[in-house]
Every structure is written in C-alpha cells, then in structure tokens.
Amino acid sequence: MSNISSRPSGRLASLDVLRGFDLFLLVFLQPVLWGLLCQWESPLAQALLFQLDHEVWEGFRCWDLVMPLFLFMSGISMPFAMSKYLRDECPRTEALRKVLRRFVILFLLGMVVQGNLLWLKWEYVQPFTNTLQAIAVGYLVTALILLSRLSLGRQMLVAVGLLAAYTIPMMWVGDYSLEGNLACRIDALVLGSRRGDPTYAWLLPSLNFGVTVWLGAWAGQLIRRGGVASWRTSLQLAGVGLLLIALGLLWSLDMPIVKRIWTSSMTLYSGGWCFLLMAAFYQVIDVWQVQRPFAWLKVYGMNSIVAYLVGEVVNFRSIVESVSYGLAEPLGSYYTVWLTFGNFLLLLLILALMYRARIFVKV
Numbered sequence: 551m552s553n554i555s556s557r558p559s560g561r562l563a564s565l566d567v568l569r570g571f572d573l574f575l576l577v578f579l580q581p582v583l584w585g586l587l588c589q590w591e592s593p594l595a596q597a598l599l600f601q602l603d604h605e606v607w608e609g610f611r612c613w614d615l616v617m618p619l620f621l622f623m624s625g626i627s628m629p630f631a632m633s634k635y636l637r638d639e640c641p642r643t644e645a646l647r648k649v650l651r652r653f654v655i656l657f658l659l660g661m662v663v664q665g666n667l668l669w670l671k672w673e674y675v676q677p678f679t680n681t682l683q684a685i686a687v688g689y690l691v692t693a694l695i696l697l698s699r700l701s702l703g704r705q706m707l708v709a710v711g712l713l714a715a716y717t718i719p720m721m722w723v724g725d726y727s728l729e730g731n732l733a734c735r736i737d738a739l740v741l742g743s744r745r746g747d748p749t750y751a752w753l754l755p756s757l758n759f760g761v762t763v764w765l766g767a768w769a770g771q772l773i774r775r776g777g778v779a780s781w782r783t784s785l786q787l788a789g790v791g792l793l794l795i796a797l798g799l800l801w802s803l804d805m806p807i808v809k810r811i812w813t814s815s816m817t818l819y820s821g822g823w824c825f826l827l828m829a830a831f832y833q834v835i836d837v838w839q840v841q842r843p844f845a846w847l848k849v850y851g852m853n854s855i856v857a858y859l860v861g862e863v864v865n866f867r868s869i870v871e872s873v874s875y876g877l878a879e880p881l882g883s884y885y886t887v888w889l890t891f892g893n894f895l896l897l898l899l900i901l902a903l904m905y906r907a908r909i910f911v912k913v
Contacts, residue, residue: 561852562773564835565626567844568827570851572619577850577861578894580613585887607728607749608806610819617681617809618762618820619827624685625692625766626828629774632696642697649693655913656686659855663862664746679746682858684759691760692767702771709761713814716757717805726806726813733811755812762812765794765821769828779836784829791825794818849898849905856911857901866896 580602587595587602601612629636635645660680661667667675695708724730733751740753769787776783798807798819807816834840850857870892878885904910 562627562630562836563841564828564831565623566851567835567841567847568619568831568851569623569854570847570849571831571844572616572623573850573854573857573861574847576616577857577897582887582891582894585890586884589883589887605809607810608726608808610807610809610816614809615820615823617684618817619824620681621685621688621759621762622766622769622821622824622828624689625763625768626770626773628689628692628696628763628767629770632693633774635697636699645693645697649690649697652913653686653690656682656689659859659913660686663859676741676744676746678741678752679750684752684756685763687756688759688761688763691756692763695760695764696767702768705764705768709764712757712761712764713817716754717814719754720805720813726808726811731808731811749810751811758812758814758817761814761817762821762824765817765824769825773832779832781833781837784833784837787825787829787832791822791829794822794825796822798822849901852910853901853904855913856904857897860900861894861897864897866893869896 584599584602587599603611603613605611605614632645634640635642658667660682661675661677663682664676664680669675691712695705700708720726720732723732724735728734728749731751733754734748736754737745737751738748745752768790772786772790773783776786795818798815798817798821801815801818805813805815807813807819809816809820835844867889870889874888874892877888881888
C-alpha cells in the first residue's frame with residue numbers, strides 16, 4: 551500500500567516547508583484558532599473567522615487556497631520524481647504501473663477519510679468526495695501529460711484544452727448558480743445519493759483538477775530547469791503567478807470564481823497564488839538558505855499523508871480529556887478549545903517522533 555523509508559532522498563526543501571505550512575494550517579492552526587476566535591465577538595475575530603472558512607459560493611477567501619495548494623504541490627514534485635522515466639532510463643510501462651498504483655491508493659484513502667469505506671456498508675459509501683481523490687485524478691492526468699514527453703508549450707495547449715473541455719459545456723448548459731450549474735447536475739445524475747455535499751461538484755471539475763496539478767508540474771519544471779537555486783527562478787515563478795491571477799480575474803468577468811465547482815477562472819486565480827507562495831518559499835528556503843526557523847514545518851511536510859489521514863480520521867480528544875478533565879470548570883467555555891489544542895498537539899508529537907526516527911510514509 552505504501553512505502554516507508556528511513557531517509558528521504560533528493561528533496562526540494564522549500565516544497566517540504568510549504569507543504570508543511572499548508573498541513574499545519576489544516577490540522578492545527580485553523581481548528582484551534584477557530585475555537586478560540588469563536589469565544590470573542592470583536593470585529594477582528596469575526597474578520598479572521600470569515601477568512602478561515604470557505605466561501606459560500608461565488609468569491610474566494612484565504613481558506614479556499616488550502617485545497618488548490620495541496621493539488622499544486624503534488625504536481626511540483628512530479629518532474630523530479632518521474633525524471634528517470636522522462637529520460638527513458640526505465641520502461642514507460644513501469645511508470646504507468648506506478649502512476650496507476652498511486653492513483654488507486656490515493657483514491658481509496660480519500661474514501662477512508664470521507665466516504666465511510668471502513669463502515670463496510672456499501673449503501674453509505676460516497677465514491678468521490680475528498681481532497682485526496684481530487685489529487686489522485688489530477689495526478690493521473692498530469693502524469694499522462696508528462697509521460698507523453700510533450701514540450702512545455704504543448705503541455706500548455708493540453709492544459710488549455712482541459713480548461714475548454716470544462717468551460718464549453720458549462721457555458722452551453724445552465725448557469726453558474728448553485729441550482730443551475732451543470733457540474734452539480736452531472737454529479738447528481740451520476741452519483742445520486744452518494745454524491746456527498748450537494749453544493750460541491752467533483753466529476754466535471756476533475757478536468758480542472760488536472761490543470762491545477764499540472765500548474766504545479768509547470769512550476770516544478772521551471773525549478774528543475776533552473777538548476778542551482780537562484781533568484782531568476784523565483785522571479786519566473788512570481789511572474790507566472792501574477793499572470794495567472796490577472797487571467798483568472800479577467801475570466802471571472804464571464805465565469806465567476808467558484809471553488810465548490812472548481813471553475814476555470816478559479817483554477818487560474820488560485821494557481822497564480824500557489825505560484826506566488828512557491829516563489830516566496832523557494833527564494834527564502836532554497837536561494838537565501840534561511841531554513842532553520844522553518845525546519846519544524848518539515849515534521850508535517852515530510853509525512854504529509856500521515857498528517858492528513860490521522861488529522862482527519864483519528865480523534866485524540868478522549869485521551870486529552872481523560873488526563874485533563876479537571877480543567878473543565880476553571881477553563882469554562884475555553885475547555886473545548888483546550889481539547890482541540892490537545893488533540894492536534896498529540897498529532898504533532900507523533901509526527902515529530904516519526905521525523906526524529908527518520909520514518910517517512912509515502913504513497
């Protein structure tokens with residue numbers, strides 16, 4: 551199912567830190583900060599809570615970047631991880647087997663996290679409702695693009711084709727409202743009662759999941775071709791990011807930015823912010839070599855699958871409560887905040903022990 555190694559090989563430090571930052575937000579800072587801010591009624595607290603939640607429909611908040619960033623980062627490592635196949639040093643059939651294996655594992659893990667797979671009751675299984683599954687689909691699409699050994703220019707044409715394949719049906723049938731958009735209607739038709747949250751779509755947006763992961767692969771190719779870390783690569787990444795943000799905003803005049811159905815404008819807009827974040831982390835971590843203050847984020851970033859799965863599936867609150875129930879009265883309404891903090895602190899300790907023992911779980 552997975553590969554457990556005692557030592558990571560040839561890793562991009564900025565990518566590990568950025569991945570760790572994204573996971574720290576998801577499985578520590580946001581849930582703890584959310585619980586704390588809910589105790590306050592100040593305008594600042596309300597403004598922060600607004601940004602720490604997903605946009606209801608049209609628009610984009612800070613928290614809406616977490617999932618696109620996961621997809622984007624999965625693409626960054628692909629040009630490095632697949633380099634021997636791209637150079638024909640190994641049979642392409644072997645590469646395809648590994649790609650399909652990773653696709654299946656990620657998809658099944660997504661069902662474990664959010665699809666009631668371990669309940670062993672088929673009637674409750676939701677086959678496609680999770681970030682890991684979006685990553686799996688995007689990874690498969692991007693892997694096929696890279697293994698085709700197309701030039702970067704032709705890869706861009708494929709990405710444009712995927713955006714068009716999503717956009718044209720959406721333009722012809724329905725609109726971009728929750729009730730009228732084609733993406734949600736396709737999910738309702740195909741998945742029926744197994745579709746999960748009806749305000750999200752997954753099947754048609756899979757085309758754009760592929761584009762988001764490929765955007766990460768584009769960034770990875772720029773970094774790989776740059777060779778030795780330099781500010782020129784950082785500028786390239788930042789320039790692409792600004793261009794994508796501009797294109798996304800321009801496209802949003804016709805197709806609104808809606809993360810829940812992963813519109814094409816949202817794909818470009820969020821991809822632009824991902825490029826800018828990667829440029830910033832690359833410049834600081836790899837070019838300037840300022841690594842020590844951020845090294846602790848590798849605890850999350852180098853065991854991302856464990857961090858995500860355990861953070862989403864396992865609840866340690868009962869353990870925290872069993873050793874600190876005496877704090878319930880003095881802490882009052884803040885006791886739930888303490889339980890949340892303790893829950894994710896235990897996860898951090900587990901990840902830290904794995905990091906110290908040099909145990910890294912890969913899919």
